[in-house]
Each structure stands twice: as C-alpha cells, then as structure tokens.
Amino acid sequence: xxxxxxxxxxxxxxxxxxxxxxxxxxxxxxxxxxxxxxxxxxxxxxxxxxxxxxxxxxxxxxxxxxxxxxxxxxxxxxxxxxxxxxxxxxxxxxxxxxxxxxxxxxxxxxxxxxxxxxxxxxxxxxxxxxxxxxxxxxxxxxxxxxxxxxxxxxxxxxxxxxxxxxxxxxxxxxxxxxxxxxxxxxxxxxxxxxxxxxxxxxxxxxxxxxxxxxxxxxxxxxxxxxxxxxxxxxxxxxxxxxxxxxxxxxxxxxxxxxxxxxxxxxxxxxxxxxxxxxxxxxxxxxxxxxxxxxxxxxxxxxxxxxxxxxxxxxxxxxxxxxxxxxxxxxxxxxxxxxxxxxxxxxxxxxxxxxxxxxxxxxxxxxxxxxxxxxxxxxxxxxxxxxxxxxxxxxxxxxxxxxxxxxxxxxxxxxxxxxxxxxxxxxxxxxxxxxxxxxxxxxxxxxxxxxxxxxxxxxxxxxxxxxxxxxxxxxxxxxxxxxxxxxxxxxxxxxxxxxxxxxxxxxxxxxxxxxxxxxxxxxxxxxxxxxxxxxxxxxxxxxxxxxxxxxxxxxxxxxxxxxxxxxxxxxxxxxxxxxxxxxxxxxxxxxxxxxxxxxxxxxxxxxxxxxxxxxxxxxxxxxxxxxxxxxxxxxxxxxxxxxxxxxxxxxxxxxxxxxxxxxxxxxxxxxxxxxxxxxxxxxxxxxxxxxxxxxxxxxxxxxxxxxxxxxxxxxxxxxxxxxxxxxxxxxxxxxxxxxxxxxxxxxxxxxxxxxxxxxxxxxxxxxxxxxxxxxxxxxxxxxxxxxxxxxxxxxxxxxxxxxxxxxxxxxxxxxxxxxxxxxxxxxxxxxxxxxxxxxxxxxxx
Amino acid sequence: xxxxxxxxxxxxxxxxxxxxxxxxxxxxxxxxxxxxxxxxxxxxxxxxxxxxxxxxxxxxxxxxxxxxxxxxxxxxxxxxxxxxxxxxxxxxxxxxxxxxxxxxxxxxxxxx
Numbered sequence: 001x002x003x004x005x006x007x008x009x010x011x012x013x014x015x016x017x018x019x020x021x022x023x024x025x026x027x028x029x030x031x032x033x034x035x036x037x038x039x040x041x042x043x044x045x046x047x048x049x050x051x052x053x054x055x056x057x058x059x060x061x062x063x064x065x066x067x068x069x070x071x072x073x074x075x076x077x078x079x080x081x082x083x084x085x086x087x088x089x090x091x092x093x094x095x096x097x098x099x100x101x102x103x104x105x106x107x108x109x110x111x112x113x114x115x116x117x118x119x120x121x122x123x124x125x126x127x128x129x130x131x132x133x134x135x136x137x138x139x140x141x142x143x144x145x146x147x148x149x150x151x152x153x154x155x156x157x158x159x160x161x162x163x164x165x166x167x168x169x170x171x172x173x174x175x176x177x178x179x180x181x182x183x184x185x186x187x188x189x190x191x192x193x194x195x196x197x198x199x200x201x202x203x204x205x206x207x208x209x210x211x212x213x214x215x216x217x218x219x220x221x222x223x224x225x226x227x228x229x230x231x232x233x234x235x236x237x238x239x240x241x242x243x244x245x246x247x248x249x250x251x252x253x254x255x256x257x258x259x260x261x262x263x264x265x266x267x268x269x270x271x272x273x274x275x276x277x278x279x280x281x282x283x284x285x286x287x288x289x290x291x292x293x294x295x296x297x298x299x300x301x302x303x304x305x306x307x308x309x310x311x312x313x314x315x316x317x318x319x320x321x322x323x324x325x326x327x328x329x330x331x332x333x334x335x336x337x338x339x340x341x342x343x344x345x346x347x348x349x350x351x352x353x354x355x356x357x358x359x360x361x362x363x364x365x366x367x368x369x370x371x372x373x374x375x376x377x378x379x380x381x382x383x384x385x386x387x388x389x390x391x392x393x394x395x396x397x398x399x400x401x402x403x404x405x406x407x408x409x410x411x412x413x414x415x416x417x418x419x420x421x422x423x424x425x426x427x428x429x430x431x432x433x434x435x436x437x438x439x440x441x442x443x444x445x446x447x448x449x450x451x452x453x454x455x456x457x458x459x460x461x462x463x464x465x466x467x468x469x470x471x472x473x474x475x476x477x478x479x480x481x482x483x484x485x486x487x488x489x490x491x492x493x494x495x496x497x498x499x500x501x502x503x504x505x506x507x508x509x510x511x512x513x514x515x516x517x518x519x520x521x522x523x524x525x526x527x528x529x530x531x532x533x534x535x536x537x538x539x540x541x542x543x544x545x546x547x548x549x550x551x552x553x554x555x556x557x558x559x560x561x562x563x564x565x566x567x568x569x570x571x572x573x574x575x576x577x578x579x580x581x582x583x584x585x586x587x588x589x590x591x592x593x594x595x596x597x598x599x600x601x602x603x604x605x606x607x608x609x610x611x612x613x614x615x616x617x618x619x620x621x622x623x624x625x626x627x628x629x630x631x632x633x634x635x636x637x638x639x640x641x642x643x644x645x646x647x648x649x650x651x652x653x654x655x656x657x658x659x660x661x662x663x664x665x666x667x668x669x670x671x672x673x674x675x676x677x678x679x680x681x682x683x684x685x686x687x688x689x690x691x692x693x694x695x696x697x698x699x700x701x702x703x704x705x706x707x708x709x710x711x712x713x714x715x716x717x718x719x720x721x722x723x724x725x726x727x728x729x730x731x732x733x734x735x736x737x738x739x740x741x742x743x744x745x746x747x748x749x750x751x752x753x754x755x756x757x758x759x760x761x762x763x764x765x766x767x768x769x770x771x772x773x774x775x776x777x778x779x780x781x782x783x784x785x786x787x788x789x790x791x792x793x794x795x796x797x798x799x800x801x802x803x804x805x806x807x808x809x810x811x812x813x814x815x816x817x818x819x820x821x822x823x824x825x826x827x828x829x830x831x832x833x834x835x836x837x838x839x840x841x842x843x844x
Numbered sequence: 845x846x847x848x849x850x851x852x853x854x855x856x857x858x859x860x861x862x863x864x865x866x867x868x869x870x871x872x873x874x875x876x877x878x879x880x881x882x883x884x885x886x887x888x889x890x891x892x893x894x895x896x897x898x899x900x901x902x903x904x905x906x907x908x909x910x911x912x913x914x915x916x917x918x919x920x921x922x923x924x925x926x927x928x929x930x931x932x933x934x935x936x937x938x939x940x941x942x943x944x945x946x947x948x949x950x951x952x953x954x955x956x
Contacts, residue, residue, distance in 0.1 A: 631951040633872075634865055641861065666845035666894040676852045683859040683878065692870065699874055702856065706881050709849070713888060714898040714909045718917055722884075725925045729877065733870075736932045740870060740939050748867065756865040764858030771850045771886060782891070784910045791901050799899035799908065803915035815919045822926035826933045 044101040045115035045168050048082055048125075049178075052161030056154045072140035075153045079133035079160065086125045093122050094540045096547065100170065100234075109173075110231050116170035119544025123383060124167040124298055126541070127390045131290045132160050134519035138398050139282035141515035142405065152192060152280070159185035163291050167298055171231050172221045179217070179263075182295060183210045186287050190279040202275035205610070209262050209272045217259025217299075223252035224306075237305045237551060244310075253307045256299065257316055264296025266354060267324040270347045271606050277339040281401030284339060289346050289393035297350065297386060300357045304379070304549050308361030317358030318458075322476045324351025329483035333590075334597040338400045338410040338495065341487055342393070345436065348484060349389045355477070356382035356451060359458045363550065374457055379549055381450030383542045388435065388443040388530060395523035396432040396491070399425055402516055403495065408506025412490065417500030421509035424517055426496045431524045437488035437583075438481065438576060443530035445576075451477065452572035478575055485583030486590070493587075634752075641759045649766050652773075659773040672712060679705040692742070696733045700726060717800050849889045856882035869935040869945045873928065880924035884917045 055078045062071050089099070102114040117125075136156070143149060162185055165178030184207075191203035221231070227243045228236050243249060260266075265273040276288055287293070300317060307313040328348030335341040360379025363372040402425050403418065404410045419426040431442060438448030455477045459470035502508060530537060586593070628639070652658065682701040689695040703726030710719035748756075787799050787807060796802035804812050856878055863875030891913035899911040939945045 633947045633950075634867065637865055641865075662847050665847055666892075668845045668848055672845060672848065676848055679852060680855050683856055686859060686874065686878075687862055695871075695874060699877060702878060702881055706885060709885065709888070713893055714896075715888070715914045715917075716898060716900075718888075718914055718921070721918055721921050725921055729925060729928055732929055732932050733874075736870070736936050739936045740945055756862055759865065760858045760861035763861045764854045767857045767882075768850055768854035771853070771889070772847065775846055775850070775890070782910055782912070784891075784908075784912050787911050788899075788901070788908055797901040799901065799911040800914045800918065803911060804918060808915060811915075811919050815922050818923050819926045822930045825930050829930075829933045829937045 045099055045117045046101055046103055046113055048085060049113075049115060049161060049165045049168055051082065052078060052157045052164065056157035056161065059150050059154045059157060062150065070140050070145070071149055071153060072136055072143075075157065076133060076136045076140070078157065079129045079136060082164070083126065083129035083133060086122060086129060089117060089122060090540055093117070093119055093544050096544065105174070110171075110225075111173045112171055113174055114170040114232065115168040116233065117168060118548045119541065119546070120298070120301055120383075120548040121167040123387065123541050123545050124294065125164060127294070127387065128160060128163050128167070128291050131286060131390055131394050131523075132156075134522060135282045135286040135394065138285070138401070138516060138519040139280070141513055142282055142401055143280065152189075155185050155188045155192070156283075156286070159189065159287065159292070163295070166295050170233050172224065172233065172236075173231050176214070176218050176221055179259075179295065180211065180214050182292050183207060183214060183263075186210070186276075186292055189283045189287060190276045192280055192283065193278070196278065198275075199278040202272075202278040205275045206272040209269055213259040213262025213269065216255045220252045220255030220259065223248040223255070227252065233302060240306050250310075250312065253303075253310065253313060254316075256303060256307075257313075260296035260299040261320060262296070263299070264293050264350050264354065265324075265347050266296070266320050266351060267327050267347075268606050270324060270328065270344075271610050273347055274340050274343040275607075277337075277343050281339075281397060281404065284342075285394045285397035285401070288343065289397055290390035293346060293350055294386060294390070297353055297357065297382075300354065301379070301382075301545075301549055304357065304361045305364070305551055309364035309366075311365075314358055314362050314365075317361065318355045318473065319358075321351045321353070321355025321358055322473060322480070324348065325355060326351075326476055326480040326483070329480045329487060332487040333483055333490065334594070335487075336412050338403070338412060338415075338491070339397075341412075341491065342396055342400060345484070345487055346389075346393060348480065349385075349393065349436070352451060352477075352480070353382045353386050353389065355473075356385065356454055359454050359473075360549070362458060362461055364552075365461075375454075375461060376546065376550055377450065377457065378454035380538075380542055380546060381447055381454055383545050384450065384534070384537070385444075385447035387537065387541070388447050388527070391523050391526045391530070392432040392435040392442070392444060395428055395520045395527070396436070398516075398520040398523075399429045399432065402512040402520075405516070406507065406512055407509050409504075412494045414501060414504040415495045416498035417496070418509050419496040421500075422496070422511050424521070425512060428517075428520045428524045429496060430492055431527050433488040433491045435527050437485045438579065441531050442527050443534065444527075446531060446534055448481065449572050449576065452575045453570075456571055474575075478579065481575075481579045482583045482586065485579050486587050489583070489587045490590075638755070638759065641763055645759070645762050645766060648770065649762070652766065652769060657773050658769060659776045661776045664776070669712075672709075675705050675708050675712075692737055696730060696737070699733070700730045703729070715800075717798070845893045846889050849885055849893070853882040853885045853889070856885070867946050867948055869938070869947060869950075872947070873931045873935060876931065877924070877928050880920070880928075884920060887913045887917050887920070 055075065059071065059075060062074060099117040100114060102112050105112050136153075139152070139156075143152060159182060162178045162181035166175055166182060169175040169178060187203045187207040190206055191199045193199050224236060225231050227246045227248050228239055230236055230239070262269040273288060273293070277284055279288070325348045328344045328346075328351055332341050332344035332348060335344060356378045358378075360376055360382060363375035363379075366372065400410060402422070403415065406422065407415070407418070409415065435442030435444035438444045452474070455474040458473060461470075500509070628635075679702050682698045682705070686695050686698045689698060703722065707719050707722040707726060710716075710722055787803055790796045790799050790802035790806075794802050794806040796806065860875045860879035860882060863871045863878065866872065866875075891910035894909070896907035896909045899908040899914065901908075935945060938950065942950065944950060
C-alpha cells in the first residue's frame with residue numbers, strides 16, 4: 001500500500017511537470033501574439049515553415065472538391081500570404097532586429113526546431129516565396145488540366161516548405177532534415193512526367209549527386225557539433241574562434257563544402273542540373289534557377305563566419321566558383337537546346353556568386369580591421385547578384401517555356417525570327433538576356449561591375465599567397481564573362497531574330513496567352529526597377545544580411561555599398577567594354593571557331609564520366625558478388641571455416657592462451673583406451689568408406705562408443721538416451737538410403753580434397769587446443785552442489801531428471817516443442833506435394 | 845582422461861568438418877551427426893570426469909559427478925536427433941523432386 005501511494009504521488013508529480021512544461025511552451029507561443037512596432041505579428045517563423053506542408057497535405061483532397069477551377073489558384077494563396085508576412089518583417093530586420101523562436105523536438109540531443117530570421121534568411125525567404133508565387137501563376141497557364149495537377153502542386157508545396165525550412169533553421173541538424181526534403185521533392189518534380197525515360201534518369205542523377213553531397217554535409221555537421229558541442233548556428237559562430245586548431249575543423253569544412261557544391265551544381269558536380277531540365281518548365285524556373293540551387297550558396301554564406309578567413313576555404317570557394325563560371329559559360333555556348341543552354345548559364349552564374357562569397361571571406365582573415373572592409377564588398381555583390389540572377393533567370397526559363405508551348409520545340413537550330421510573332425516574349429527575353437550578359441540598363445550590369453571590382457580588389461590582398469596567383473582570378477573571370485556574353489546573344493539572336501522556319505516548327509508561332517505572360521513581365525519589370533533603384537535593395541535587404549555574415553564587422557563599420565551605375569572610367573568599366581567588344585566579335589564569327597568544341601568529344605564529358613563510374617560500380621560489384629557468391633554450399637562452408645580459423649586461431653596465437661596441463665586429469669583405464677581408439681579408427685574410416693552401409697555402421701560405432709563412454713563416465717540417463725537415439729537414427733539413415741541413390745565416390749579434384757583436408761585438420765586442431773586451454777582455466781567452483789539437494793528441494797532422487805523437469809524445466813519444454821516441430825515438418829514434407837501448376841511455376 | 849576425450853572429440857570434429865565439405869547430401873548429414881557426438885563428449889568433459897558417484901541420491905552420499913552437463917547433453921541429444929531426422933526427410937524429398945542428391949547440382953539459378 002505504501003509503495004502504491006508513493007507511486008501515485010510520483011505520477012501526479014510527473015504529470016504536473018508535463019503540464020508545467022506545456023504551459024511554458026504556451027507562454028513562449030503567447031509571446032508571439034504581441035504587438036510590435038504597431039504591427040500585429042501573429043506568426044512565428046516556425047509557422048511559416050509549417051504552412052506549406054499543411055497545404056501539401058490538403059491539396060491532395062482538394063481536386064475532387066473543385067473540378068471546375070484550376071487548383072493552382074488555391075495554391076497561389078500560400079506563397080502570397082507568406083510573402084506578405086515576410087515583407088512585413090523588412091523594416092524591423094533593417095533596423096537590426098532578429099527573430100528566434102524555438103519549438104522543442106529532441107532537446108536531449110540539442111536538436112530543436114529553432115527558426116531564426118535575420119537579414120540573410122530574409123533575402124532567400126523573399127526570393128522563395130515571391131518567385132514561388134509567380135511560378136505558380138505561370139504554371140496555372142502552362143500545365144494542362146489533364147496533367148496530374150494535385151501531385152504537381154503537392155510536390156511544389158513540399159519543396160517550398162522544405163526550402164523555407166533550410167533557410168530559417170537555426171539548428172544545423174534540422175537544416176539537414178529540410179535539406180534532404182528539398183532533394184526528395186526536387187527528385188519528385190524532375191520526374192513529374194515519369195513515363196519518360198529521360199525524366200527518370202535525370203531525377204535519379206540529381207538525387208544521387210545531391211544526396212551524396214547531403215550525406216557528406218551531415219558528417220560535417222556532426223563534426224561541427226562535436227567540436228563546439230552545439231548544433232545552433234548562432235552559438236557555433238560565437239564560439240568557433242576557440243577551435244580553429246581543432247583536428248576536425250578542416251575535415252568538417254571540406255565535407256560541408258562538398259554538400260554546398262553538389263547542391264549548387266558547382267564544377268565538377270554540375271552534371272545533374274542539365275539533366276534536370278527534363279522537368280516541366282515551371283519547375284526549372286523555380287527550383288533550378290532561383291531556389292534549390294541557391295541552397296548551397298546559402299550554406300556557404302551562413303558558414304562564412306565559421307570557416308571564413310581560413311585559406312583553404314577562400315581558395316576552394318573562389319577557385320571552384322570561377323572554374324564553374326568559366327566551364328558553365330564555355331559549355332553553354334555549344335548547346336542547341338534552349339533549356340540546356342539556360343541550365344549551363346545557371347551553373348555559370350552560380351559559380352560567379354560562389355566565387356564572390358569566397359572572395360568576401362578573405363575579409364575575415366585577420367579579424368576586423370578597417371582595411372579588410374573593402375573585401376566584404378565581394379559578399380555584398382554576391383548577395384546582390386543572387387537576387388538579380390533569381391529575377392532574370394526565372395524570367396528566361398518562363399520565356400523558353402512559352403516558346404516550347406507555342407511552337408513545340410526548344411531546338412535553337414529550328415527556331416528563328418520569332419520576334420515579329422511574339423513581341424512581348426521577345427522583349428522579356430531581351431531584358432533577361434542583356435541583364436545576364438551584364439549590359440545597362442539592367443540589374444545584371446550592376447552586379448557584373450561589382451564582380452569585376454571584387455576580383456580586382458582581391459589582388460591587392462596580401463594574404464593566402466595571392467600576390468603569386470591573384471592575377472589569374474580577374475583573367476578567368478573576364479574570359480568567363482566573354483562566353484557569358486556570347487550565349488546571352490545566342491538566346492536573343494538565334495531564337496527571335498534571323499530566319500523564320502515555319503516548316504520546321506510543330507505549330508505556327510503566335511504570342512502566348514496573357515496569363516502566361518504575367519509572371520515574366522513582373523520579373524522583367526523588376527530587372528529594370530532594380531537597375532534604377534538598386535540602393536533600396538542594398539539598404540533594406542543586403543546590409544542586414546551582411547550583418548549576419550560578418551557579425552564582427554557589423555558593429556565596427558558600415559558594410560553598405562552605395563551601388564551606382566556610373567563611377568567614372570575605372571578598370572572594371574574598361575573590362576566590361578572589353579567583354580562587349582570581344583564577345584560581339586566572337587559571336588559574329590561563331591560558326592568559324594565553333595569547331596573547337598569538336599576537340600572535346602562527348603565521350604570526354606563529365607556526364608559520360610559519371611555514367612562510366614555508375615556502370616563500373618555496378619559491373620564491378622556484380623563481378624565481386626558473383627566471384628564469391630558461387631551458389632555452391634561447399635564454398636560458403638569454406639568461408640565460414642576460414643573465418644573461424646583466422647579469428648579463433650588468430651586470437652589464440654595473439655593472446656598466447658595456449659595452456660596444456662594433464663596434471664588434474666582423471667585416470668584412464670584400459671577400456672577407455674580401447675573405446676577411444678575404436679572410435680578414432682571408425683570415424684576416420686567413414687571418410688574412406690566404399691559403400692553407404694559401411695559409413696552408416698561406422699557412424700553407429702561412434703554413437704554407441706559415445707554411449708559406452710556415458711556408461712563409464714557415470715551418466716546412466718545419457719547412456720540410455722544415446723543408445724535409443726543412435727538406434728533410431730541408424731534406422732532412419734537406412735530408411736533414407738532405401739529412397740536415395742547409391743553412394744557415389746567423391747569425384748572432387750585433388751586440390752579440393754586437399755583444401756578440405758587442411759581446413760578439417762585446422763578446425764579440429766583449434767578445437768582441441770581451445771578445449772584444453774579452457775579445461776585448465778577453472779575460474780570458480782561449479783554450481784552443481786546446489787542441485788545435489790534435489791531430494792530436499794524437489795523430492796527427486798535422480799539429480800539429472802530433477803534438473804530436466806524442475807530446476808531447468810523450461811529447456812525441456814522447448815526441447816519437446818523442437819521435437820514436435822520436427823515431427824510436423826517431417827509429416828508435411830512427406831505428405832504435402834506441390835500441385836501440378838505450382839511445379840510448372842517453379843521450373844520456369 | 846579429459847585430454848584423451850578432448851583429442852577424441854577433436855578427431856570427430858575433423859572428420860565431421862571433412863564430411864560437411866563434401867558434395868553429397870547424405871555425407872553432410874552424417875557430418876552433422878558426428879559433430880553433435882563431438883559436442884556431447886566435450887560438454888561431458890568440461891564438467892570434469894570421474895570425480896564422484898553416479899548422480900542418484902540414496903545409493904551413496906556423494907560427492908556425485910556434475911549433473912548439470914548431463915542434463916544439458918540430454919537436451920542436446922534430443923534436439924540433434926530432431927534436426928537429423930528432419931534433414932534426412934528433407935534430403936529424401938529433395939531427391940524425389942529434383943532427382944539428385946549432390947549439392948553441386950542443387951545449386952540455384954544464376955539470378956536467384
């Protein structure tokens with residue numbers, strides 16, 4: 001009774017604790033229903049992340065209810081609502097506010113849903129929700145009613161929620177969860193038309209590459225967690241300076257970078273992005289130009305305060321970015337498919353942004369000093385170009401979708417002269433392409449100028465042995481920009497100008513429906529607006545984001561850069577003019593020098609390398625498996641015995657547990673010798689037995705020998721059982737022989753036989769040595785003294801039977817069950833025959 | 845005595861292993877039977893040999909031989925018998941269905 005009462009008290013106490021913690025949670029929640037700066041902010045950022053997931057679940061039930069209205073209109077509400085909520089945060093964030101809200105998930109591991117809203121995540125959040133809304137508007141007109149719309153929007157919402165989770169998570173483990181969710185939803189979206197083989201292949205490639213990167217990133221996160229003892233970004237950034245010399249610091253950095261590079265399609269992991277172009281165009285416009293591929297950039301930006309200032313980080317991010325930029329633009333020129341061209345251009349632009357983040361990290365080399373502020377401009381330019389790229393690239397993808405929809409092909413060789421038929425589309429394409437090429441009056445011009453400024457600035461930095469290699473960076477950047485210019489011209493001139501070839505198109509060209517044009521027009525207007533009012537963006541969005549990337553600098557200096565279109569005849573302006581002049585010349589003479597692409601045959605591309613690796617892995621694992629999984633029972637037994645010999649024998653030798661002493665042995669009588677020798681001879685004779693009868697009788701000799709030993713060793717019950725069982729077994733063998741074919745001579749090769757013999761002898765020897773060693777290692781007395789009281793305890797005079805039925809009755813019960821099962825098994829084996837049809841199936 | 849039995853069991857293990865590695869089903873089953881003999885002898889030996897009287901109370905007042913290994917062996921004998929019986933019937937049925945009792949011919953298809 002006493003214990004029951006105390007138990008009850010305990011339960012009540014625990015229950016109270018639960019209620020208390022819930023009340024605390026509610027209290028935390030209630031704090032969010034407060035009035036801030038006159039605006040009622042009823043939503044915590046966690047809710048922002050959760051809303052799309054709830055929507056994704058609801059969409060699946062929606063389509064049946066509303067068959068007459070395109071469900072895209074309902075889905076459109078969600079990104080618009082989220083966008084409005086995020087916009088309301090802008091003034092507060094610009095004033096330096098940050099929002100943190102935590103919902104406990106696995107507190108004991110330090111893994112919680114903590115969402116953190118600051119300048120950096122706000123930029124990404126606005127891009128995701130804003131472009132998401134536009135893409136949904138576009139997709140309403142782009143996708144047919146007879147497509148599986150509910151799945152499309154469900155995946156899209158899943159993706160949006162996951163992406164918002166990636167950028168708002170303060171906890172790196174939760175970030176990883178959402179990171180993988182973006183990979184999965186991207187996989188689903190790429191293979192949206194799963195009937196097509198190429199969609200499936202593209203989806204598989206994207207999944208393999210991004211998930212491999214994601215895994216390495218997880219490993220890096222775990223290392224970071226081990227180094228700092230925390231999974232929270234803010235805490236990590238605060239305490240990481242004490243751990244720069246930690247052995248895991250560099251490995252963690254490399255692994256996390258690998259994750260970022262694979263997600264952002266950096267060289268040489270860029271190959272999945274062109275293959276992902278099999279997705280519907282809205283997906284390409286959204287995932288593969290503005291959002292998912294920016295996740296890697298976000299990661300690099302987020303981790304800049306952690307790893308920036310490390311030379312390896314600077315070189316890797318910068319050089320990989322520049323190489324990606326060059327390779328992407330160089331490869332884009334040779335593409336004939338518009339979407340593939342845009343995919344490579346995305347790769348190239350992402351490389352450019354990546355390299356700017358790398359150059360910006362140089363500022364952190366020696367902590368804060370007034371001189372290093374100038375290098376942070378690169379990061380500023382990176383964020384600026386990230387926004388610009390999202391605007392014009394999505395617009396371009398939508399344009400390509402319109403062309404594809406209108407004339408039924410995306411092949412540059414079949415297109416041309418569409419400008420007169422599609423004037424609005426042509427205008428949008430021109431704005432987007434010229435912005436991408438870096439021409440005024442479009443926003444791309446501004447970020448390109450800043451890009452050149454940062455590559456020129458970085459040469460001056462006397463760190464990371466830049467004086468030796470620094471000149472290479474501007475050169476590489478300039479060459480890449482020339483190629484960028486060329487492919488931008490291709491998009492405009494080869495598609496919209498030149499000869500109109502109606503006979504090669506599937507439908508005659510016509511302007512797109514108005515609904516399809518809404519989203520690209522808005523984006524094109526943005527492209528121009530940003531050119532004329534860039535500083536609004538700079539002051540309100542980018543400066544607070546810079547504060548998140550350079551927390552140490554933000555307190556000391558103003559990190560803002562006044563963006564201006566005209567700042568005199570500077571080297572970067574001359575570089576831009578050079579790009580335009582050289583690019584134009586090269587574009588005009590394109591058909592003469594295009595032959596250099598033939599020097600790089602298809603079989604040398606990274607794509608074929610990837611395929612070769614996949615094939616090699618598959619074939620070689622097949623080979624390996626087929627090499628040792630032969631299907632012969634003997635081989636498997638050989639493996640098992642070899643393992644036994646190596647492990648047990650090795651341990652014996654290693655530990656030196658050989659111990660042989662016959663001092664404590666019982667005396668041996670003559671009869672013992674006689675039986676033992678008989679059994680040895682009999683057992684060896686089995687191997688050489690010519691007929692099966694001999695073998696079975698010899699087995700009987702061994703069995704009865706054992707029984708005799710039981711007699712001599714004072715075990716009457718055993719002797720009895722052994723005799724009976726041996727007799728029955730012999731009978732069984734004989735019965736089986738009656739049905740089985742004649743005992744054949746073992747026709748194995750001499751080699752097999754000798755291997756068998758060697759293994760058998762080794763196994764026997766190890767067995768004997770271990771047994772002898774064990775016998776002389778009596779650690780404590782036997783417990784059998786207890787069983788000798790069996791008469792007092794259970795009233796049995798036969799100790800063995802008392803053990804079997806009383807002390808250890810469970811064994812006996814289950815042993816009876818074993819016999820029962822064996823009996824049933826024997827019965828069914830004999831009685832039940834496969835029916836005719838099944839037999840035929842088996843033999844197929 | 846313990847050493848003698850141990851070596852005897854070792855010989856039995858060697859023979860059993862050799863039989864297990866052979867091609868015909870019946871030899872493999874024989875191998876398992878012999879292996880269980882060896883195991884029983886070893887369990888017996890581990891309890892010590894001839895250190896007392898037969899474990900029956902009343903005839904004399906001990907010390908008795910260790911009764912626990914005997915109980916274990918008794919259980920083991922029965923289980924070994926059940927397994928041997930089942931494998932024998934299995935071999936017989938296999939031969940009926942497939943017409944062979946050599947393990948190499950009983951090998952499955954390549955892609956199983």
